[in-house]
Amino acid sequence: MSLDKILSGKSREGVVSEPIIFDLKKEKDSKELSKLLKNKKIDRVSDDYVEQLREFFAVSNPSLVYHPDFQKHFDEFLDGIKKKTSLSKHGKWAYFPWASCLTHILDDKSYQLVRTARNRNLINADEQDRFYNATIGIAGLSVGNSVALGIVMQGGAKHIKIADHDSLALSNMNRIRAGAQDLGSLKVGMAARQIYEMNPYAKVEIFPDGITKKNIDKFFNGLDIVVDEIDNIAVKYLIREQAKKRKIAVVMAADNGDNAVVDVERYDEKPQPKFFHGRIGDVNYEMLTKLDKFGIGKTITKHVGPENVTERMRQSLLEMGKTIVSWPQLGGAAMINGAAVAYCVRKILNGQTIISNRSLISMDEMLIPGYNSPSEIAKREEMIREFKKIFGL
Numbered sequence: 001m002s003l004d005k006i007l008s009g010k011s012r013e014g015v016v017s018e019p020i021i022f023d024l025k026k027e028k029d030s031k032e033l034s035k036l037l038k039n040k041k042i043d044r045v046s047d048d049y050v051e052q053l054r055e056f057f058a059v060s061n062p063s064l065v066y067h068p069d070f071q072k073h074f075d076e077f078l079d080g081i082k083k084k085t086s087l088s089k090h091g092k093w094a095y096f097p098w099a100s101c102l103t104h105i106l107d108d109k110s111y112q113l114v115r116t117a118r119n120r121n122l123i124n125a126d127e128q129d130r131f132y133n134a135t136i137g138i139a140g141l142s143v144g145n146s147v148a149l150g151i152v153m154q155g156g157a158k159h160i161k162i163a164d165h166d167s168l169a170l171s172n173m174n175r176i177r178a179g180a181q182d183l184g185s186l187k188v189g190m191a192a193r194q195i196y197e198m199n200p201y202a203k204v205e206i207f208p209d210g211i212t213k214k215n216i217d218k219f220f221n222g223l224d225i226v227v228d229e230i231d232n233i234a235v236k237y238l239i240r241e242q243a244k245k246r247k248i249a250v251v252m253a254a255d256n257g258d259n260a261v262v263d264v265e266r267y268d269e270k271p272q273p274k275f276f277h278g279r280i281g282d283v284n285y286e287m288l289t290k291l292d293k294f295g296i297g298k299t300i301t302k303h304v305g306p307e308n309v310t311e312r313m314r315q316s317l318l319e320m321g322k323t324i325v326s327w328p329q330l331g332g333a334a335m336i337n338g339a340a341v342a343y344c345v346r347k348i349l350n351g352q353t354i355i356s357n358r359s360l361i362s363m364d365e366m367l368i369p370g371y372n373s374p375s376e377i378a379k380r381e382e383m384i385r386e387f388k389k390i391f392g393l
Helices: 003-011 029-040 049-060 072-082 106-117 126-133 142-153 170-174 187-198 216-220 233-244 286-288 293-304 311-316 331-349 362-369 373-391
Strands: 020-021 045-046 092-097 101-105 135-139 159-163 203-207 227-228 250-256 259-265 358-361
Touching: 020 029, 029 092, 049 072, 049 101, 049 106, 072 233, 092 187, 126 331, 135 142, 135 216, 142 159, 142 187, 142 250, 142 331, 159 187, 187 203, 216 233, 227 233, 227 331, 233 250, 233 286, 233 293, 250 293, 250 331, 259 331, 331 358
Parallel strands: 045 101, 135 159, 135 227, 159 203, 227 250
Antiparallel strands: 020 092, 092 101, 250 259, 259 358
16 A cells, blocks of 8 residues: 555544543453553553642642641551552543543542642632533634633633534634644544543533534533634524523624734623624624625624724735735734633623623733824724725724
8 A cells, every 4th residue: 555545544534532531440441441551552651640649638738738747748648548549540540542641630529629729719619610510612613712721721611512613724823722733633623632631521512513503502502601703693693592592691702913802792681682782783694694704804893893903903804805815813812812701701600790791902002102192092093984984884
């Protein structure tokens, strides 16, 4: 067989996106793991379990951390475990097939306790528990990838649903945390692997067809909140229909040059807001399905507010199909959006006060000298008037 055929065959092989958790106290699990080792499916074993136990002991006994006899107390704790069972049978072993890696980890409850220990008390124990046990849906995995990682990194969403129909392209890699080895991978599979690598105990449900009329009910079933990060404005409309019916909040964020625009729609509260806060007018699903990419860009600009669009973004929107192929996005803005949406989601799930409106997070305003001087404001106002005229807004 030629090298070309071998490589072509390998490139079509599916990539598993879920880890296998082994409990070596169970004979069945022990046999299955032995089989993987025998068949050379595991290239690397990571076992810092004693250090994880040390952190667990410290977190569970904070008054002993700075005590001169801490090591003595920990050794007694460790000896107590070893008398009951060998360390290899304590905790769990997580096997990540895509990385051919086996990792020794604490059990679920202990793992989450240690993993989120440094959140305390910025996030207290009750808030952390509600955040972790919520079911969160994320539609769209460009900015949505940063959102998912921001949520899970902070200890949120053991149960998470992610939807995107697309595969990772090279031009995506300026704003999505990925490597060259991920090119061509489904974004949902790649995001699932990233989530599981942070939390092997997560329950990730993937929707590789994205959000459609056929699967939207399944996507929304059981959700406590939904994050909308898709480009298709018609499907955005369907998301809000479902959110309104099920009385759950929608959080959305959009790139705006180096800045972010975050929009919160509280369909979980009364009175419920109009779709998109009424900013794009009286529309329906059928109308929105007929928009081309330029029309989508124009509609999203209305939603963001043309007065909020940065100068370079305005220039770029007018160059679509001429000198650039799509609206530009930056990795820094994606990360800002991810952090902002994760913040909103956590606050809403914990019943904490948060606005139902659009908010601007502007690096330009905070860091550019003279940004709000009278001359700069006047300059921006003139450019906005011209932009509205050209764009028909």
